[in-house]
Amino acid sequence: MDRPGLADFLRRSRARLEPADVGLAGGPRRRTQGLRREEVAALTGMSVDYYTRLEQARGPRPSRQMLGALARALRLTDDERDHLFHLTGEEPPRSGGTSGHVRPGLLLVLDRLHDVPAQVMSDHGDVLAQNAMSVALVGETRGENIVRRFFTHPAARDLFPEEDHDALARGHVAHLRSVSAARPDDPAVTKLVGELLTASEEFGRLWAEHEVRVRRASTKRFLHPVVGLLELDCETMLVSEQEQMLIVHSARPGTEAYERLRLLRGTRTPAFLSPSGD
Structure with missing residues (x-):
């Protein structure tokens, strides 16, 4: 591990960024x-x-x-990310599976979405990045997998009306089935499916039904403990070369959900939505 090289690279990468580049307020003169x-x-x-x-x-x-x-926090390019890995003696992530690296341009788009919840996910459900509104809506889920969370953490379902649970479960499984078929040799996808088949009887039952459905634009209802029920439009934008998705939730101006989404800004994450609340 090249500690001096790593230290220098981190300092220089940090120095070239301004708060606005990563979605932070500038504050007093620096x-x-x-x-x-x-x-x-x-x-x-x-x-x-x-x-x-x-x-x-x-x-x-x-x-x-x-x-x-x-790499994500410092908005590194793919080449810079690889250099970061090499400085620590690690082999950089390679193609052939899903990359966990989010391109700086995509992170810039995420940072500019100040008034709507948005997150970047892998196509099999790993949360790679969130904006502040996403954290206020669903809690801090970066680094987690939303499919695993839905089927193995009962509290995760409290965020949705009970009558929607079956449709959400079927949607998760049907989408994961399509990803698994598209990349049968991806170890991350294979491991996830294996874990869920062991951990969740419900997942196993739905997996056996062999429904296939790719995640697309939809309407989703959230039962937030602070602002109440929000019926939001869910737009899914696919970054195909990296098997990643930018997911944005919004509400039409003039609707009750729109006003409640405005109230969500600045709301602290409820305890049951945080990882420790599982």
């Missing part, structure tokens, strides 16, 4: 250029102390998951 260390730490989900030690060339080797989070 004495130094770029993001603060605590801002990068928050974006990656690591402690400030851990990130500081990396920049001071005295930190432990980051995990592959943490390297991916750093």
